[in-house]
Amino acid sequence: MAETGASKVQSDRIWLDGQLVAFGEARVHVLTHSLHYGYGVFEGMRCYQGDDGRSAIFRAREHIRRLFESAHILEIAIPFALEEILKACADTVRVNNFKECYIRPIVFLGEGEMGVAARHNKVRVSIAAWPWGAYLGEEGVQRGVRLKTSSFIRFHHNSLMPHAKATGHYINSVLAVHEAQRGGYDEAMLLDVDGFVAEGSGENLFVVRDGVVTTPPSTSSLMGITRDSVMAILRDQGIAVLEQRFPRDLVYIADEVFMTGTAAEVTPVREVDDRRVGDGTPGPVTRKVQEVFGAALRGREPRYQQWLYYI
Ligand SMILES: Cc1ncc(COP(=O)(O)O)c(C=O)c1O
Known part of the structure; x- marks a missing residue:
């Protein structure tokens, strides 16, 4: 049982660098730059099902705008357009057949160079989604x-x-x-x-x-x-x-x-x-x-x- 503020994570597919891959395939190398230095940006969004049965991500555009602004502040160039990331978020929810879920896009530097000053590593983007109930119970x-x-x-x-x-x-x-x-x-x-x-x-x-x-x-x-x-x-x-x-x-x-x-x-x-x-x-x-x-x-x-x- 997870503590309040934590959740078990499971889904069928995760969007990684432009592709929807199987959950178990969404892996990174241990020398992933951002893993060592905490140099990445992310978002948390929720998708809800309305009374008409349709699901919608709450304020998705504002969240993805903040993702791009966070990356701009840290001088990370996201290799996708804002509209592409928005669509990828919707695709990730849809492919997993979730009606309601939490959505976690993250942008980080991959492996290649190591060191605080490294700046040529590939910028990677992943979007995962999973069901998550009340965060504080x-x-x-x-x-x-x-x-x-x-x-x-x-x-x-x-x-x-x-x-x-x-x-x-x-x-x-x-x-x-x-x-x-x-x-x-x-x-x-x-x-x-x-x-x-x-x-x-x-x-x-x-x-x-x-x-x-x-x-x-x-x-x-x-x-x-x-x-x-x-x-x-x-x-x-x-x-x-x-x-x-x-x-x-x-x-x-x-x-x-x-x-x-x-x-x-x-x-x-x-x-x-x-x-x-x-x-x-x-x-x-x-x-x-x-x-x-x-x-x-x-x-x-x-x-x-x-x-x-x-x-
Ligand atoms: C430190 C911190 N403050 C505030 C918030 C609330 O922000 P939002 O309402 O955009 O989720 C979050 C959640 O993202 C957070 O991590």
Whole structure:
């Protein structure tokens, strides 16, 4: 049984460098450059089945745009066009006969030269898909999760660049989530280098107090696509959303706290550093966001129809 935040991976086919190959054939050499130096970029998307039976990848175009932007930040030239990668994502879901799944494109440098300075290795691209349920557990989505402020600090934006979703960045997340789970919590809350709240190990964070929603700016967190969707939903509901820094104690006295991410979707937080949030149950703003977001990704919200990329 995998921990919350982890999933067994199985599918029939994986898209690798332009071909759909058998699951077991999607292998790389041990001298794959990015394996040694964490120099790669990736995405995580989800595909959902709507009430009409059709499956759509949620905000696929924005995710693939971010993949190309991440590669641009790291100076990696992806040897495919954006439209080709988009189509390949849809093909990967279709060939595996998934109605709903998680999709993981990754871009990395293959073998050939070794060393930090190597830059002539082939740029390789893979897209895998597999079924993945609630990232922080079904109970977490219903009742809320427990967070612990991490002893690991989110990296400074001049050390690693947070607008890139880069593989190596996730050492920070892995250390934080392992520490949190070992301590009996569900997820870590990471602070930035100045001690302000940044984000979770794989989610953005929102606090609600007196009807105003605040989320940290994306200077020290990933510019999440779920975060963007939730901000649009909140504003469309007439709820003000601020993007500003805040210290951890604002989280302690918030009426509601929730996290957002492709994997975690919208997950309420019921406790932070052993302090109960609000009355310890998901509040009305969190419930409303969960409801509208859930309807949007299944095609039940006409105004968010443009977020769906039908496969
Ligand atoms: C560190 C981190 N923050 C935030 C997010 C949420 O981003 P998104 O909503 O685009 O999945 C993720 C997930 O990709 C993440 O890994």
